[in-house]
Amino acid sequence: MSTLVIAQHDNADLNIATLNSVTAATEIGGDVHVLVAGSGADGVAEQASKISGVSKVLHADADHYKDAVSVELSDLILSIAGDYSHIVVASTTSGKDLMPRVAALLDVAQISDIIAVDSANTFKRPIYAGNAIATVQSSDTTKVLTVRPTGFDAAATEGTAEIAKIDAADARGTTSVVGRELTVSERPELASAEIVVSGGRGVGSAENFKIIESLADKLGAAVGASRAAVDAGYVPNDYQVGQTGKVVAPALYVAVGISGAIQHLAGMKDSKVIVAINKDEEAPIFQVADYGLVADLFEAVPEMVSSL
Amino acid sequence: MKVLVPVKRVVDAYVSIRVKSDGSGVDTDNVKMSLNPFCEIALEEAMRLKEAGTASEVILVSVGSPEIETVMRSGLAMGADRAIRVDTTNDLEPLAIAKILKYVVEQEEPGLVITGKQSIDGDNNQTGQMLSALLGWPQATFASELKVDGDNTQVTREIDGGLETIAVALPAVITTDLRLNEPRYPTLPNIMKAKKKPLDVIAVGDTGVDPTRRTTITNVSPPPERAAGIMVGSVAELIDKLKNEAKVI
Ligand SMILES: Cc1cc2nc3c(=O)[nH]c(=O)nc-3n(C[C@H](O)[C@H](O)[C@H](O)COP(=O)(O)OP(=O)(O)OC[C@H]3O[C@@H](n4cnc5c(N)ncnc54)[C@H](O)[C@@H]3O)c2cc1C
Numbered sequence: 001m002s003t004l005v006i007a008q009h010d011n012a013d014l015n016i017a018t019l020n021s022v023t024a025a026t027e028i029g030g031d032v033h034v035l036v037a038g039s040g041a042d043g044v045a046e047q048a049s050k051i052s053g054v055s056k057v058l059h060a061d062a063d064h065y066k067d068a069v070s071v072e073l074s075d076l077i078l079s080i081a082g083d084y085s086h087i088v089v090a091s092t093t094s095g096k097d098l099m100p101r102v103a104a105l106l107d108v109a110q111i112s113d114i115i116a117v118d119s120a121n122t123f124k125r126p127i128y129a130g131n132a133i134a135t136v137q138s139s140d141t142t143k144v145l146t147v148r149p150t151g152f153d154a155a156a157t158e159g160t161a162e163i164a165k166i167d168a169a170d171a172r173g174t175t176s177v178v179g180r181e182l183t184v185s186e187r188p189e190l191a192s193a194e195i196v197v198s199g200g201r202g203v204g205s206a207e208n209f210k211i212i213e214s215l216a217d218k219l220g221a222a223v224g225a226s227r228a229a230v231d232a233g234y235v236p237n238d239y240q241v242g243q244t245g246k247v248v249a250p251a252l253y254v255a256v257g258i259s260g261a262i263q264h265l266a267g268m269k270d271s272k273v274i275v276a277i278n279k280d281e282e283a284p285i286f287q288v289a290d291y292g293l294v295a296d297l298f299e300a301v302p303e304m305v306s307s308l
Numbered sequence: 309m310k311v312l313v314p315v316k317r318v319v320d321a322y323v324s325i326r327v328k329s330d331g332s333g334v335d336t337d338n339v340k341m342s343l344n345p346f347c348e349i350a351l352e353e354a355m356r357l358k359e360a361g362t363a364s365e366v367i368l369v370s371v372g373s374p375e376i377e378t379v380m381r382s383g384l385a386m387g388a389d390r391a392i393r394v395d396t397t398n399d400l401e402p403l404a405i406a407k408i409l410k411y412v413v414e415q416e417e418p419g420l421v422i423t424g425k426q427s428i429d430g431d432n433n434q435t436g437q438m439l440s441a442l443l444g445w446p447q448a449t450f451a452s453e454l455k456v457d458g459d460n461t462q463v464t465r466e467i468d469g470g471l472e473t474i475a476v477a478l479p480a481v482i483t484t485d486l487r488l489n490e491p492r493y494p495t496l497p498n499i500m501k502a503k504k505k506p507l508d509v510i511a512v513g514d515t516g517v518d519p520t521r522r523t524t525i526t527n528v529s530p531p532p533e534r535a536a537g538i539m540v541g542s543v544a545e546l547i548d549k550l551k552n553e554a555k556v557i
């Protein structure tokens with residue numbers, strides 16, 4: 001039994017969600033290998049070789065792996081899949097884009113977004129926006145899984161795996177990346193931050209979101225948002241927390257002007273401590289909050305900022 | 309160019325579901341069912357392509373039992389020209405759905421397939437990507453903007469770091485994200501018209517797809533409950549609790 005973990009990276013740095021998927025792989029048991037496919041990503045292969053629990057890093061270097069285009073990566077993974085009983089990737093947007101292709105080409109099912117490994121063929125995953133947890137048993141010879149990073153601790157980085165070069169698969173060239181508009185921020189990354197401060201429709205405008213940002217900066221936190229705040233254009237799409245956005249589980253999550261719809265709760269209710277600030281005492285967010293404060297956010301949040 | 313839109317019937321997004329006490333699943337009896345919201349977005353985008361003269365025909369397809377026809381009719385009321393139901397009472401996995409959709413694609417030869425990114429019941433996020441892989445077509449998932457211009461079709465995608473724009477060759481499979489559009493509400497005349505639109509039924513056996521499941525759901529349980537919290541009376545009290553009780557700041 002051996003597991004192939006697909007590393008996620010931008011050719012320079014390993015995405016730390018990869019560390020959580022290695023932990024899931026370790027829980028499955030057997031050898032753990034990591035695939036780094038990229039262009040000029042030697043540094044990433046190096047970083048991957050230090051992940052504890054990994055015995056080998058496979059490194060494929062080609063121009064057509066530069067942008068992590070799934071159509072290209074799935075052919076590469078297919079070429080080595082025969083050596084593995086399990087293939088896993090973190091359920092980031094690129095992991096979700098890639099893995100179902102791999103499963104379909106192997107003619108096996110994919111089990112999405114696992115949060116626990118019960119055994120080598122049985123896994124737990126949330127369904128219905130996390131309102132139910134399904135235990136799923138696979139009868140496929142190759143188990144293809146995406147791993148919810150918040151379900152597993154990050155692996156340590158004290159390993160010394162060997163790095164082996166492998167051949168690239170032929171390029172298809174049917175997809176090209178024209179451009180990227182990436183959110184640049186000095187703040188911690190939303191998906192892995194220790195503290196997250198999120199704003200909702202109650203914040204009222206993009207301008208007002210500065211109130212949320214100043215609280216986040218006081219706490220050294222990442223900024224998140226509800227769908228309503230993103231749809232209204234207050235913040236970019238990648239701030240969305242929820243069933244169909246990012247799933248976070250920080251030590252502290254502060255929800256400001258967010259009602260607490262099930263789709264939002266799906267993305268944050270596994271946070272360790274939840275604070276809700278809302279002027280409506282009936283807001284459902286208070287049902288999951290450890291500390292609730294019924295207040296006008298335009299008074300409470302600036303007061304918090306000045307007293308911290 | 310024909311556009312094919314696969315749609316799924318799901319428990320409505322605003323229903324709070326109940327897990328059955330015997331662990332066998334989620335109680336869907338007498339629960340409001342709707343078109344999966346991401347499928348509505350897919351259908352809306354297809355309608356806009358038709359209105360722009362890019363698409364010649366919008367065909368809706370859904371795999372399931374006769375019960376799903378009600379939501380298929382609401383898709384027709386949004387404007388789709390006709391519908392195909394692949395009849396099965398089996399609870400199929402995304403892989404089997406994708407294989408069945410591949411069969412329909414081969415019959416209909418659309419230039420574009422637009423699926424939702426995710427069904428909000430199973431939260432799989434698989435079918436579109438699987439279909440693309442099986443067809444050997446390019447894919448553009450999580451679309452928030454679509455510009456179809458012959459060989460230079462561009463899709464802006466919602467990714468973890470922000471937005472990415474890719475060019476894909478047609479035919480392709482596109483999956484929709486929330487910001488792609490705001491689906492229209494069917495008008496009463498269109499609801500009436502939808503009743504007469506063609507809705508063809510194909511037996512799943514005709515597709516040649518083996519519906520055997522590869523996974524078994526052995527148990528469904530409610531998520532762990534959070535311990536009850538407290539209400540605080542002031543910002544000062546909140547900060548004190550966070551510092552001295554929860555010790556998180
Ligand atoms: C298919 C689908 C997917 C979805 N995915 C997601 C998702 O991933 N993430 C997500 O968040 N949502 C998602 N949603 C949307 C979700 O259902 C809710 O509509 C959304 O979360 C509401 O956002 P909100 O709480 O900011 O807005 P609202 O529900 O409008 O709540 C605003 C809150 O602000 C409070 N407020 C207003 N003014 C003030 C003030 N001055 N001071 C204090 N409080 C104030 C109000 O009391 C209210 O509780 C999805 C919906 C669908 C159908």
Ligand SMILES: Nc1ncnc2c1ncn2[C@@H]1O[C@H](COP(=O)(O)O)[C@@H](O)[C@H]1O
Nearest residue numbers: 314315371423424426427432433434435
């Ligand atoms: N039974 C079905 N019939 C037709 N299309 C489906 C079906 N199930 C899923 N789809 C399509 O695949 C998308 C993603 O679903 P899923 O992979 O289940 O999350 C949906 O939004 C639909 O467009």
